[in-house]
Amino acid sequence: MGIAERLFGSARDRFGKQVAARVRTVDSVVCADYDPEKFQVVYRGAQSGEPAVINLETVFRESQGAPGAVRRAAIGRLVDVAALPPTPDRWDDVQSAVRPVLRPIPADPKFDIVSRPAGLYLAEMLVVDTPSAMRYAGRADLARWGVGAEEAFDTAHRNMARTVTTSLDEARRREGSTEPTRLTDNGDAYLTSLPLIQGWLETVRRIAGARPLAFPVSNNTLLLAYETADAEALAKAFEVAEREWREAARPISPAPLTVDEDGTVILYQAPKDHPAHPAVKHAQILLAMDAYGPQTEYLRGTAGSADPFPAALKGFRDPAGAEVTAASWADGDSSLLPQADLVVFPKRDEEMLMVPWSVVAEEAGLTPAEGYHPARYRVGGWPEADVMERMAKLAAQA
Template identity: 30%
Template sequence: MGLLHRVRRARLAGMVIRRLRRAGFADARYDARGFRVRFTAHGDDTPTILELAPLLAARGGRRRERVKRFVAGLAAAPRLPQTWAEARPLLRPVLRGGTPGAPLSRPVLPFLFEYVVIDQPDTMTYVGPEQLARWEVTNEEVFEAARANLSGAVLHGVAAQPVVVRFVDNGDAYWTSHLLLPHWLERLTDQVGGTPVAFAPERGTLLVTADGSDHLTALFTLVEEIYTNSSRPITPMAYTSDAQGCPVPYPAPPGHPQHRAAQRAQCLLAVHEYTRQQSHHPSDAPPPTRTDPPPDEMSTPDQPSAEAAVHGHATPDGVPEAAAAAPAAAPAEAPAEASAEASASGDAAVMPTTGPAMADLLLVGSDDLGWRTRAAWPRDEPILLPTADEVQIGSEVRSWASLRRHLTAAPDLSPPRWAANRWPQR
């Protein structure tokens, strides 16, 4: 992410935060890494999440008036539903990585969880335990109702040869969430020309093609580019259906034509999710710095309509290695994002550092030799290691298997980490 883009994001966040606080949302805070704002509506206990990416997508005049109307709409929005009858039709499932706080969730894929949100015209609010208690329903009832509210759209027609189907979301269709519906992906077999393989690189994009098609190689490259450059990434991995019709990682064992691509995508997702986890851990958070508020500047896009466009081929440009490794470089960008967050939220207090630091997870390897993850343990001091293929201890690289017996599972961390007090001796 370039400097000018980070400045634009910070300006937009600052504008929205100030407008929200003037409207009475005193707890509004900017999540720089997620590029979204969290605030709690009056009379509600669960924070509302406002995605900022759609507001940044287009340029145009009358910017201040647009954001003024936008925030005014939030302030006038109805409160969260108080009864199960009111809430049930508004629930939607969403597929996400780790999310701070304690919203209702359940694991569905490696590093990914199913959450439930309350879908309202301008905002979505994650459902938490307090809503379940108020509505007097169980976790399973909420997940079941949310899935039932998806359209379960089915494409018509039959593809004469393997094609790529791209579902474009306007924010209401929840296309990536359809992967959670049992057997939904299987029903696209005729439309894509073979056993469906799906990609969900970001919240507004779902790509599906046929297994074994010539499109897969290009799609892995395209999806990685979308994922690493998105402000709302989900996963660079490919998925298919198991015997029960549930999504599973696309199987590409050694010798498979897509083995290296699938291996790299899996490593990229691990690096991204562990880096996201670091950003919310007090011991790794860089101290924010106060800057003067940026001038009010933003743009509001014209929302595209949801559609499923069928493409007969996919020939994306190659992704430079520097761009492809963006998730692994995220820690280097953290200070700049943290400064932007401090500017947007108006908070200058230094976060306390408590407990051992969380180790970085890096992507290493090549297409020729294979891809793997490496945890970095540069100093002989207590640390929380991510699960990795190998660990660099000082200047020495050791396999995870050789270190596992020296590590203790750290409690209450997702994705999991492993505690160690000192460098183990051979």
């Protein structure tokens, strides 16, 4: 622990205390306190009976290391939440205002925001739209409204009808262009939520005559490109998406969503022999590591001595120059493995064994542990010697 941390607390605590202090200056707030254990600010408004909560994790992570002005603006956005009027107590009064939003996965699985998986590496959350801002809905809100999460999300999707219609007009204007179409949110359209809406991507495919690639690069920008035989144009779309994702104040994904032949929304894949495969794979790895990184950090920070060790997802280039992800399975220890391209079995004084995930999953019988998104797999000691030998042979043939 450094001198500054000993004197003033950790960066997280300093951030939390700053937010709490600013919230106390809001006229409608009676009291506000920082809870370091849950990393949130709990406050009570003059018009509300129950205390409200501001979760700090996402904004802290987004603004960490940013210039002072950016950090102050981030704290200001959190303080604005406290200035909003109380969320209505009745579902009839709020249901027309709920919307779905596509977001990075919360690192804390007990995060109080209403959330559900949206594919491998993203989450769908529920918000209440107001004229001045949006407010995330929590589990306590659902309990107060007397509705379940599924009903609330179904209602939120139906409320997106007008945005869906407007966005389809953009697809009709494609006119053979190979440049990504930029859909920029004006603050209330929730454009990056469109890939979540049943049938939207399938309808865009029928209108445009090509499979759409929807890049939700940030909370206010959706790039819409199309599958094409022009590998250079496809690679360019991924390049633009990655640049905007890296530069975004609130990034979501550098990898696009699309639909399969059945109309199911999936993460876009390209065959290994496709010229644009490296660009597609690179984007997927960025997204996977962006999801697993905060989760690993959180799990390691909260794990007890008897808990399994959360293994990290790491990115590498193989001898042929292709990008891959890998997770290390240490013998004798209980671990939580992230899903990776390769599983590494480190051997003392020997060359490490690297086995494709599909082989390990089949031979070692891996199954997802409950309660983790993105998925993790609990393992202990290495499989029996005959299984290890069989995996080594299959890895050599891959």
